[in-house]
Amino acid sequence: MTRTLKAIISIVIVFTIVIAGTFFLNFRPVNSSDSEIIRVGIPQNSTTSDIGQILLDKGLIRNKLAFKILARTKKVAADLGTGTYDLSKSMNMNEIINKIASGEQTGDLKFTVPEGSEIVQMAEILKGLGMKDIDKFLELTKNPSNYISDYPFLNDIPKGASLEGYLYPATYYLTDEDISNPDAIIRMMLDNFSTHFTDEIIEAGKNKGLGINQIVTLASLVEREAQVDTDRPLVSAVFQNRIKKDMYLESCASVQYIIGERKPVLSLEDTDIDSPYNTYRNGGLPPSPIASPGVKSLEAAVHPADVDYLFFIAKGDGTHIFSSTFDEHLKVQKEIQNAD
Numbered sequence: 001m002t003r004t005l006k007a008i009i010s011i012v013i014v015f016t017i018v019i020a021g022t023f024f025l026n027f028r029p030v031n032s033s034d035s036e037i038i039r040v041g042i043p044q045n046s047t048t049s050d051i052g053q054i055l056l057d058k059g060l061i062r063n064k065l066a067f068k069i070l071a072r073t074k075k076v077a078a079d080l081g082t083g084t085y086d087l088s089k090s091m092n093m094n095e096i097i098n099k100i101a102s103g104e105q106t107g108d109l110k111f112t113v114p115e116g117s118e119i120v121q122m123a124e125i126l127k128g129l130g131m132k133d134i135d136k137f138l139e140l141t142k143n144p145s146n147y148i149s150d151y152p153f154l155n156d157i158p159k160g161a162s163l164e165g166y167l168y169p170a171t172y173y174l175t176d177e178d179i180s181n182p183d184a185i186i187r188m189m190l191d192n193f194s195t196h197f198t199d200e201i202i203e204a205g206k207n208k209g210l211g212i213n214q215i216v217t218l219a220s221l222v223e224r225e226a227q228v229d230t231d232r233p234l235v236s237a238v239f240q241n242r243i244k245k246d247m248y249l250e251s252c253a254s255v256q257y258i259i260g261e262r263k264p265v266l267s268l269e270d271t272d273i274d275s276p277y278n279t280y281r282n283g284g285l286p287p288s289p290i291a292s293p294g295v296k297s298l299e300a301a302v303h304p305a306d307v308d309y310l311f312f313i314a315k316g317d318g319t320h321i322f323s324s325t326f327d328e329h330l331k332v333q334k335e336i337q338n339a340d
Contacts (some may be wrong), residue, residue, distance in 0.1 A: 008099045026066035030059060031089040032184035033162065041179075041188040043099070046195075048072070051100070052081050053195050058098060060087050067093060076101040084173040109174040111185070115294035116223045117165050118133075118257070130179050137182035141167070153197060156212035157282050158287055165216045165289020168192035185283075191320035196295045204302035217285045219293035219301040224253035227318040232300035234322055238309050249279035 038058055042051055048071050052064035061067050070093055071080060080100050087096055109129050113122055119141050123134050131137065140146065141163040144154045154166065167189040178184050197216075207306045218239060226235045241247050250271075256262045265336040271280040276287050293301075309322040311329035313336065321330040321336075 007127065011222060026061070026063035027093045028061060029090050031090045034089040037086045037088055039084060039184070040087055041172050041191070042080070042082055043168070043172060043192050045170070046082065048080060048104055050195050054191060055096065057191060057194065060089060060091070061093055066163060067097070071097055072092065082171060082179070084175060100159060109176070111172040111174050113167070113292065115169040115297070116291045117169055118291050119167065120260070122167060126179070128186070129174070131182070132180065133182060137185070140182055140186055147190060148184070151194060153194065153212050158213060161288035165220045165292055166190060166193050167292055169292045194291040201302055202300055208302060210302065213288060214285055214295065215298065215301050217289045219297040220289035220291045221249070221251050221253055222300050223293035223297040224291050225251060226297070226320070229296050231320050232297055233303060233305040234307060234309060235312060235320070236300040237304035237307050238312055238322065240304050241308065241310055243284055245310070246283060248281070248283060249285070253277045254279040254290055255287055276327065314339055
């Protein structure tokens with residue numbers, strides 16, 4: 001063996017040891033002397049990657065990939081479920097995984113926020129769970145500036161708008177302490193939004209000329225109009241096609257948001273309400289979101305279907321029929337009315 005070959009092998013071995021050592025450092029505690037309890041909420045249907053991102057954002061782990069690898073190596077990835085857990089930076093990654101996999105939850109109050117919910121509806125759910133200071137919760141949601149330093153995506157919210165659309169819809173497990181702390185619940189929901197509102201979604205939105213607020217606003221309309229996942233990219237396409245043609249969106253959901261009632265049929269008076277959120281009277285998107293979209297609607301907002309549809313009408317079974325022309329739309333409308 002030549003000296004050159006020996007030197008190369010030695011370098012490779014040293015390099016491998018350094019890389020391996022650096023990687024395994026990720027499994028150590030972030031700060032072994034910091035035992036302060038950090039309460040972490042893991043929403044329903046969170047993937048191992050989602051959980052890793054939540055823990056990384058909370059400063060509890062050093063590396064998300066290392067977390068995923070260790071969870072799979074321990075064969076407990078499927079056991080990392082929904083719940084609220086008390087963790088600390090003094091815990092190593094193995095201890096954190098064991099704690100979450102054990103199901104030793106801190107919270108036992110189930111707070112379920114359906115996709116498409118509005119903040120006022122969330123407040124009602126929390127009231128039913130025993131929250132006394134609902135007014136405080138509502139007051140905090142009206143002041144996004146309180147949270148911008150920790151959640152930069154809120155910078156794009158227009159002046160005067162609330163956190164509507166940014167409190168992620170999911171199931172959360174709360175403690176008695178949480179239910180008396182509106183700020184903690186809001187941060188839990190913003191953490192979850194941050195996990196699902198990925199850089200890929202933001203970048204795809206930029207490519208379509210959409211800022212963060214526009215993405216979430218469009219997604220909120222899609223969420224409120226579409227009930228099945230297959231319709232979401234199609235509804236998104238209709239709205240974006242109409243904007244390109246300078247047509248009003250004429251979204252019933254936007255008017256329902258104004259009147260605070262989800263009327264199945266809107267009156268002419270309803271659609272004539274003077275409000276910036278009335279898409280029957282104003283072009284383009286509303287100023288800000290009208291509800292909380294789930295990840296499927298967020299993705300549909302930036303990945304609309306490649307179709308030329310301009311109209312859609314509900315069939316009555318949760319799905320829609322889409323049309324490219326007004327004549328086609330009227331024909332479908334008559335067919336549905338006659339079927340009834």
